[in-house]
Amino acid sequence: MSAAARSTILTAGAIAVLFAAPAAAEWRPSKPIEFVATAGPGGGTDNLARTVQSIIVKYKLTDQPVVVVNKGGGSGAEGYTYAKASAGDPYRVIFGTSNAWQQPMVSRVAFKHTDLTPIAAMAQDEFLLWVKQDAPYKSVGEYLKAAAAKPGEFKMGGAQSKDTDEVLTRMIEKAANVKLTYIPFKSGAETAVQLAGGHIDSHVNNPNESLGQWRGGTQRPLCAFSPQRLPKGPNVTATQGWHDIPTCVESGLNIPQFQQPRTVWLPGKVTADQLAFYVDLMRKVQNTPEWKEYIERTSQTDTFLTGAEFEKFMNEDIEHVRKIAAEQGWLVN
Template structure:
């Protein structure tokens, strides 16, 4: 009897134990994972942006920057104001150095013109394209050779003949010793075997004023810089530096047509300081893509200034910048400006 009671107790304990073990072996529900959180939306830009123009008012860089800012502000594509700030001097080096000093700061844009490449190559700038972040390429802009309306000069051939007869008798106005106009001044001298006199000014506006005042004989300028003077009957173009004739100047021959085997066009664009945040680069790339596609930009800037539209995003523009720097280096080497 006593043995039966002990067996019954053991069986009871075994049943309870198996029940407990069975319950404890039931798989536990894993805690629910929180849904992945969305990345916080960028609040950039949070303050006003400076659009730095490394030249004075009235020149090609200034015209592009102000045209660009007007279209962007009018369409309210940017939540903060963009202010154009002219920083002339040193063949563009002052403005570019000012922007490059803002390393990593996405609130300083700078317009790109030929001096962006040429000044460093000629040793006239403490910074180079490597100190910037490419944002977008916007347009190809060429040059034309202008004279005062009542000038006796009517062709490039006449300039060549006069310069060969009397070296340095023709004065040429330009914006700096490293700008495209200075490059074309050097190229024309080299290709034609002549000597002229170069007179630099702070901006394209000053250059045109000097031409109309009779202080220089001819000027290399972007079509947009001289268009109003041409339309007013105060100046006229005698040649263009593009490979083909350009809209608005259909009756003006190219240098090649005039017997000088040379052509040149500059790629206008925009950069940020080096190490600018990727989100800021993408932000502006998108803004400038909208700009390129807008009718206001195409009509009021591109067509109005006889410019060729061409958009390149950040990566492509970065590659183009390197290629253009190499191109200018080769030109300078050919004409003896550098070793």
């Protein structure tokens, strides 16, 4: 090895040490942070990213500016692929749902959830079964009976294909032994309007996606896919609030729990310190009154899964969804 080459290597080593040194101490962002919402503007994921952004700005939880960008192309694949390409960049925080691990199962996208570093699952969104306001069914039992009488005639709408809404639809089919026709739309909001117009018979929107429609008297929930009734809150309509809606199990549809986690990620190959900074940041966000208000307003369940807990949750969900996907013949790998 020549002297020149050796000195180059030495210099490179010195530079590497120089740059690595500050990282050994507690990591802090030193340039603007980008929040990547893996959905278009206006939906639940976008809403979460912007709420977290607004809380960080309000309480000055970091001195760097935070920008939200939407990368919702390809049902979120755009955002995740972007995250994969940003490996090692601690200035990109990705907001998504369980589609981070579900999408790679059912379509040939270029990312896997293992390409990302999980920060936390910050909230669980609930699901309900909705029908049109003037539909004849008073309970989920009546609805299922009518659906069983006409196999394949009942139209269930939902957001996206082979995502949570369709998974839940297939679970209902199995649990109640009925056959439904699933029609995928672009978003929950669009699905809600299709139900209001009577073009579909039911959907399984999150509370927040159909809140306005329920208040406006165009559609109503039959049951909630949760182990116990949703928490008491102010009445939504003149007479009813979320707590008055029975769980699906108590009304005879045996699906005890179905929730959609709201997940937050960093790109792959970030350092433990960088991850720790964001876990801490999200924890701080969660301890504000604004966060409580957001959870209440959107009728989600407050959780904070991180580290091993999050991994466990993810692996259980993967197993569960993989089984359904295999039965439906959706698996691509």
